[in-house]
Amino acid sequence: MAERVGVWIIGAYGDVAVTAMLGARAIARGLAGSTGLVTELPELKPLDLAPVASLVFGGCDVRQERVARRAWQIHRDHGVIPSPVLEAVAPELEGIDDVISEGLAREAPATASAALGTLRQAVGRVTEAIARFRERASVERVVVMNLASTEPPVPDSPAHHSLAAFEAALDADDASAVSASVLYAYAAMRAGCAYVNFTPSRGPRVAALGELAHARRVPYCGSDGKTGETLVKTALAPMFVQRNLRVLAWLGYNLLGNSDGRVLADPAARESKLASKGNVLPAILGYSPDTKVGIEYVPSLTDWKTAWDFIHFEGFLGTRMAMQFTWQGCDSMLAAPLVLDLARLAELALRRGEAGFMTHTACFFKDPIGVAEQSLAAQFQLLLDYAGTA
CATH class of the missing domain: 3.30.360.10 (Dihydrodipicolinate Reductase; domain 2)
Known part of the structure; x- marks a missing residue:
């Protein structure tokens, strides 16, 4: 039996997240095929990717919801997800709620809500939530996936230019330099997780977090999933x-x-x-x-x-x-398989001890980190080269 892999989703009650979780469980039960999954292409078979069935989900969200209830709502509102599939996997979806914690608002954490406390306390909340998920799900490796709503642009700050300056901003509780997406990326890397930014939010796109990724030997990729x-x-x-x-x-x-x-x-x-x-x-x-x-x-x-x-x-x-x-x-049906692809690729990179940009994932993003090339064919060639099948 394959080793279980943790996927901790920021925005776990969103349409894309719920569709990805439901889809993974449906594939695991043999109720759905692999159409839409790039990682199931024959050219990528040489990669030792974790099976979709081995993915275990948790995460956080600012909303109070239930995964199964959201899945039924998606079915009703959008006319997707066959009822028999949803009925079969609903019991498994219900168990995911136990490992979904309260999320951070998309504004700067220190100013969004007094209940969040200081920036350091917010970091602590995220790292503790990831640790609880890791323990309860019995997983060693965790991929943190940002599927939250898009943030407004974060202005460049001297705090972004080095890890030392960023740490100093956290200690000084300088919320002007740290949006929720940046804080999540920092907390995930500190926790030794791979990080995927599926949103256009700033997230790991600051030099300080690139420095942290190399120091912690964790891979990351983004930004903004390319689906339409x-x-x-x-x-x-x-x-x-x-x-x-x-x-x-x-x-x-x-x-x-x-x-x-x-x-x-x-x-x-x-x-x-x-x-x-x-x-x-x-x-x-x-x-x-x-x-x-x-x-x-x-x-x-x-x-x-x-x-x-x-x-x-x-x-x-x-x-x-x-x-x-x-x-x-259908937005969720285009994005959800890419979430599973990126979780598998990020877990493989983490398992291999790769650190920093996952440049081979450029074909999945509108604005790929560390890659100037924008041609889809050329970006896909990077993935083939990584797989050694070019």
Whole structure:
């Protein structure tokens, strides 16, 4: 029997988290196939990845909920997850609530709620929650996965530039330098966990935490899972380069109705998402066409998102042409398998003693840490190279 692997999810009651947990249990019972799981591709078989069935879940959330109840709500609201599958795995989902603790608000921890206490006390709460989960789940290795709502951008601070300066900011209770996502990443690394930032929030993207990751010999990756419009964009944009066609304008409009869309209706949170999505085209094309990315919250869409893109480009003899595409997908069903992929890849890196950036995971993210390459094919080649099957 395979060794159990802990996956501690920040935002454990969110749609993506619940779908990932339910999906893992369904796969373990033979009730679902592996479609959507990148790590099940034949090219990645040489990797000694933990079986999906070995993943054990816990985490935290700012909401008071129940995993099974949220799963049924997703089924009713979004018209996904077959009832027989949900009925079969619901008893296993009910046990997860025992290892889901109270989370930190997305604002700076020291100012969000007096109950959180100081920054050091907040760090202690997170590390203690991870330790309790590790003990109760009987797991040695834990992957911490940030699936929480997007934070507003965190301004750069001298406290981010070195681990010593960051530790000093914690001691001084300087909340201006430490958002919840940064604090979670710090606490996870201190606890010896691998860390995956599936959100556009700052999280581990500060030099101080890169230093900590190497000191603690833990791997990490991010940022912002690539599941929809940007996935298509990073596959399509290289075509214009390879045909020597000049992109004049690329406009994209995203409509979504889930909790992610509700959070992104906040201009401050939307700024983080737009910054993450906006890096793609200049990196691939080598220049900056006229671009616009819009994000609109449409509650009636629930978990279904639509992206419409218009591309104006120039070809031979200055002839101007256009292309459009529409992407429609269920957000949680696109993201959840990637959560399982990244948990398996992060656990393998942790088991191998790898530290720092997991650059081979670039194909999973809009804004990959430590990788400038944005072409999906080139990013996927990094994963194949890691697997030794190139």
